[in-house]
Amino acid sequence: MTHLDLAVSQEITCKIVIIGDSGVGKTSVIRRFANNEFSFDVATTLGQDFRSRLLKVGSNTCRLQMWDTAGAERFRSISSVYFRGVNGAIIAYDITNNNSFNNVKEWMGNFDQLVDAGVPKLLIGNKCDLKTERKIEKAEGEKLAKASNMLFGETSAKDNINIEHVFMKLVENMIDMENNNTRMTQKRNSAGERRPKPTFSETDATTVKPQNEERNVDVTQDNSTENTKKKCC
Numbered sequence: 001m002t003h004l005d006l007a008v009s010q011e012i013t014c015k016i017v018i019i020g021d022s023g024v025g026k027t028s029v030i031r032r033f034a035n036n037e038f039s040f041d042v043a044t045t046l047g048q049d050f051r052s053r054l055l056k057v058g059s060n061t062c063r064l065q066m067w068d069t070a071g072a073e074r075f076r077s078i079s080s081v082y083f084r085g086v087n088g089a090i091i092a093y094d095i096t097n098n099n100s101f102n103n104v105k106e107w108m109g110n111f112d113q114l115v116d117a118g119v120p121k122l123l124i125g126n127k128c129d130l131k132t133e134r135k136i137e138k139a140e141g142e143k144l145a146k147a148s149n150m151l152f153g154e155t156s157a158k159d160n161i162n163i164e165h166v167f168m169k170l171v172e173n174m175i176d177m178e179n180n181n182t183r184m185t186q187k188r189n190s191a192g193e194r195r196p197k198p199t200f201s202e203t204d205a206t207t208v209k210p211q212n213e214e215r216n217v218d219v220t221q222d223n224s225t226e227n228t229k230k231k232c233c
């Protein structure tokens with residue numbers, strides 16, 4: 001884990017993963033948010049890859065790395081490396097596909113086995129542009145999310161509906177969570193207890209965003225698509 005010198009750089013890196021059945025639109029959602037692009041012909045490359053986008057958060061810069069399963073979910077063979085150091089997760093289903101909704105619980109179970117319970121999760125019902133083909137009512141998604149303590153939103157990667165909003169909600173939650181952890185850690189430290197490992201990768205998140213600062217966040221597009229052999233620090 002690398003700690004940045006904040007005098008030199010104010011940038012932190014946060015990692016989110018997206019999971020869910022094949023075909024629900026995971027890759028499309030990431031591409032829409034990272035590069036504002038969409039295609040019906042999404043080429044599948046096996047392995048993991050991620051895209052990133054720079055977000056201006058308060059006076060700091062967050063490089064949001066969005067890791068894609070890149071097809072591995074078809075074989076239920078997502079490596080645990082995918083979840084390492086994760087700060088937030090998106091679990092996706094397709095509102096026109098009952099199976100993809102029924103499988104959400106299984107995806108959540110997989111995630112919870114590998115990742116700290118406190119990591120914020122967002123449930124999305126994607127393809128909400130397909131109104132006449134809808135099988136899952138919005139209220140069902142909301143209910144499941146509430147019962148599982150997840151954020152929720154319906155999205156369309158195709159028509160760019162709600163994508164920006166749900167990602168920002170997740171990032172805000174990740175930052176809140178980290179600020180709370182840091183405050184608890186500071187209390188524990190002053191009581192002489194051992195400091196737990198920080199969730200955010202490159203520096204303490206207190207530097208990310210002062211609590212109560214205005215939330216909505218300026219966004220700077222960063223069009224880099226990167227290959228994942230690189231370790232997410």
Ligand SMILES: Nc1nc2c(ncn2[C@@H]2O[C@H](COP(=O)(O)OP(=O)(O)O)[C@@H](O)[C@H]2O)c(=O)[nH]1
Pocket residue numbers: 020021022023024025026027028029039040041042126127128129130155156157158159
């Ligand atoms: N109508 C519609 N199609 C979508 C949407 N998102 C993805 N798709 C299409 O659904 C198919 C599967 O998308 P993909 O991103 O590969 O899903 P993944 O397997 O979960 O990564 C592709 O043909 C996409 O173009 C959406 O919001 N609306």
Ligand SMILES: [Mg+2]
Pocket residue numbers: 026027028044068069070071
């Ligand atoms: Mg995909």
